Amino acid sequence: MSLSLSRSLPRALLRRSYGTVQAPPSAASLTANRIPPALQEATAATAPRTNWSREEVQQIYETPLSQLTYAAAAVHRRFHDPAAIQMCTLMNIKTGGCSEDCSYCAQSSRYSTGLKATKMSPVDEVLKAARIAKDNGSTRFCMGAAWRDMRGRKTSLKNIKEMVSGVRAMGMEVCVTLGMIDENQAKELKDAGLTAYNHNLDTSREFYPSIITTRSYDERLQTLSHVRDAGINVCSGGILGLGEADSDRIGLIHTVANLPSHPESFPVNALVPIKGTPLGDRKMIPFDKLLRTIATARIVLPATIVRLAAGRISLSEEQQVACFMAGANAVFTGEKMLTTDCNGWDEDREMFERWGFYPMRSFEKGTQQPAIDAASAPVAHDTASAAPAAASS
């Protein structure tokens, strides 16, 4: 039989090897595939921890990207339904004229961006926009005002509280970003029904002064503390592409990972350069850096919602899906995201259908799942144990 087969096949084909047995991996490839101890420990964890060293976060961030995203996907499955993605709509309720000097922001009064400052939107207009967002599938409505802080803004706070209560009455989660707030303002917002407060740290403590000089990193942390103490969920993340280094992205994740409790939401923004601002000529962050940051955040902040925020419109559908598979589980959707364009509801719905995602329901997030089974876990190659698996105010 074999004789007749060999006679009937061309020589080149006979020389080709069809076996699945391969030579043992080289020492170099074993090193490249090695999962660092911090990643092994993180992927085996069943609860978030708030005692990360910067070196541990760095080890995870520097894992080869294919291993990193695989581990992130496994952690994502342990802590979340990986098919559920939260759809949020972000409305600017007071545009421009801000006294701060955030180098990326179109709304700072220090830069000539052509943006016209407005007064705060009336309550009924905002509630109408929230209703439209809800009818289109958004379950979280966020409202942003371009202010340094809420000092001396009693009437505005009263109106915002009405907006908050009105949106909650629709059954939606409600978030605001109003700059710095004190304990009493946080408590008033909580009493009005606020679900979450956004206040981004933007970047690492070291790089922060190159981006903003009019308020300090510690002032930002202070606002987060007031929000947390009032019992409001913290939404705090960063902006990539500001000119920061890998160590700054690591520093940002390390900072939020060591807060008294992890933020409920960690937005990852890719800078949308605005002409007229100091960062107006910057290029988009390379996609691998964005993906690496998302995957690291997913692993280090396992129960947090990782929000693919500003800049998503510049990503291809496949890039967005890669982010979802690496642990991102929220998007901004609608007509606008503050002052920049945004992916719309219809295109997001179609994308979700194509790839098997569905919109997360209100107040659904982050129920912790039991430990993942061995079949779905990444394999540790170097030990006997398999490790289970822009805007800002």
Ligand code: SF4
């Ligand atoms: S990011 Fe917020 S605080 Fe900074 S300039 Fe823009 S609106 Fe003002």
